[in-house]
Structures are given as C-alpha cells and as structure tokens.
Amino acid sequence: MDITRLLFFIIFVWQKYESLANTVENPVQECFGFCDQILDPNSTYEQKWNETETRIKTLQDKIIQIENELAKPKPKIDGFIQIGSRYFHIEVDFRVTWYKAIQLCLDKGGQLAVIQNEEELNAISAKLDEGSSYWLDINDLAYEGQFESWASGKKTPYLKWYHGEPNNVNDDEDCVFLKNREMSDIHCYSSLYYICQSDIVDW
Known part of the structure; x- marks a missing residue:
C-alpha cells in the first residue's frame, strides 16, 4: 500500500x-x-x-x-536408612553416654531420635537388635517427670513406657532409652547404643 x-x-x-x-x-x-x-x-x-x-x-x-x-538446609543422610517417611542412623558398633550420643548425631547432620507415634516405633524397633538398648532424645533433666526433647526443648510427642517405668531410681535417672519396643529411664552417663534421625524437628 x-x-x-x-x-x-x-x-x-x-x-x-x-x-x-x-x-x-x-x-x-x-x-x-x-x-x-x-x-x-x-x-x-x-x-x-x-x-x-x-x-x-x-x-x-x-x-x-x-x-x-x-x-531449608538439607541434612546429610550418609549412613542413614529410610524407615517410614524419615531417615535414621542406628548405631550398633559401640556404646556411649547420652550426652555423647547427642553430639555424635549432631556431627552426622541430624539429632538424637524422637519417635513420633506407635507406627514409627514399630517400624524402628523392627530394625533393632532384640535385647539391646538405644538412646533417644527424651529426658526430664529440667523438671522431674516432664519428658521433653533436648533438641527442641518441647514435650515429646509420643511415649511408650515399659511396665513400672519411668521409676527414677535413686533420683538419678533422667534420660530415656528404647529396648524391645518400650521405653525406660536410666542414668544419663550409662553406655548404650543410640538412634539418630536425619531431620531437625521442632514440634
């Protein structure tokens, strides 16, 4: 045009x-x-x-x-296995105190384990040696009888006690371990295996 x-x-x-x-x-x-x-x-x-x-x-x-x-920062999962929807490291080679277990889990990029419910308890327990004891991130160091997570400082979401536990023998049992699908309190400087979780959870 x-x-x-x-x-x-x-x-x-x-x-x-x-x-x-x-x-x-x-x-x-x-x-x-x-x-x-x-x-x-x-x-x-x-x-x-x-x-x-x-x-x-x-x-x-x-x-x-x-x-x-x-x-969000991703935790390292080397040496962790998937159990349910989360990842855990189950230490079976050497025993340490509860305080040492906390540090070792932190070094791995996670924290000492806190079990969230019965389904997770059963899934984890199926991976453990029967008769062996494993540290969990549960304690009543701050207030007797009030069990909480060391990592979050909050009340733990799930507890399943062995019959007669917690009994706080000699007023000196403040840390919790898992054995045969049930929990008990014991002196924190005892030497036990331990379970780490890869995720840092804040309830």
Whole structure:
C-alpha cells in the first residue's frame, strides 16, 4: 500500500468514527448486547475472571511454600536408612553416654531420635537388635517427670513406657532409652547404643 492510499484510508476511518460518535446517543447499544456482558459485574466473564485470579493466587502461594521448603538446609543422610517417611542412623558398633550420643548425631547432620507415634516405633524397633538398648532424645533433666526433647526443648510427642517405668531410681535417672519396643529411664552417663534421625524437628 503506497502512502497516498494509506492516508486516504486513515481519513476515511476517522470520518466514520466522528460520524458514529456524533449520531449515536448511547454507544453501548451499538455493542448489540456484548458490552452489557462486559460491563455487568455479575456477568459470566466477571465471575470467570475472579475465579482465574483466585487460582493464580493459590498457585503463587504454593510456589512460595515449595521455594521455602527447598531453601531449608538439607541434612546429610550418609549412613542413614529410610524407615517410614524419615531417615535414621542406628548405631550398633559401640556404646556411649547420652550426652555423647547427642553430639555424635549432631556431627552426622541430624539429632538424637524422637519417635513420633506407635507406627514409627514399630517400624524402628523392627530394625533393632532384640535385647539391646538405644538412646533417644527424651529426658526430664529440667523438671522431674516432664519428658521433653533436648533438641527442641518441647514435650515429646509420643511415649511408650515399659511396665513400672519411668521409676527414677535413686533420683538419678533422667534420660530415656528404647529396648524391645518400650521405653525406660536410666542414668544419663550409662553406655548404650543410640538412634539418630536425619531431620531437625521442632514440634
């Protein structure tokens, strides 16, 4: 299209526009009902737009949540095995005190284990040597009878005591171990095996 034809076309369209603007009292009527649907806040288009915005906001929130999870430091899991939905290290080669077990688990990138429920107790116990004792991250060093996690400082979520336990013999049993699917308290400087978990949990 040469420049002359282009100018002619622009002038023609402009004249038609001015003519329509000067003669139509209500331009919305010229939309043949389509404008009504756009301008009506209760229209299907408005509802669908709102629904789309809601979905977008939901997806944005999920993306932020995923990004936050990915940003968390990942514990090392070398030497850990998956039991249920979590990873654990079960020490069976040498025995240590409860305090030493805490440090060794931290060195591995995790913490001394806290069992969350009976299902997890049974799954872990199935991996343990029958008759052997294993330290857990459970103690009542701060307040007698109030058992909590050393790592989080909060009440432990699950306890399953052996018959007659905890008994705090000689008022000097403040740390908890697991043996044959049940828990007991004992002197913290006793030498036992131990169980680490790879995740640092804050209940």
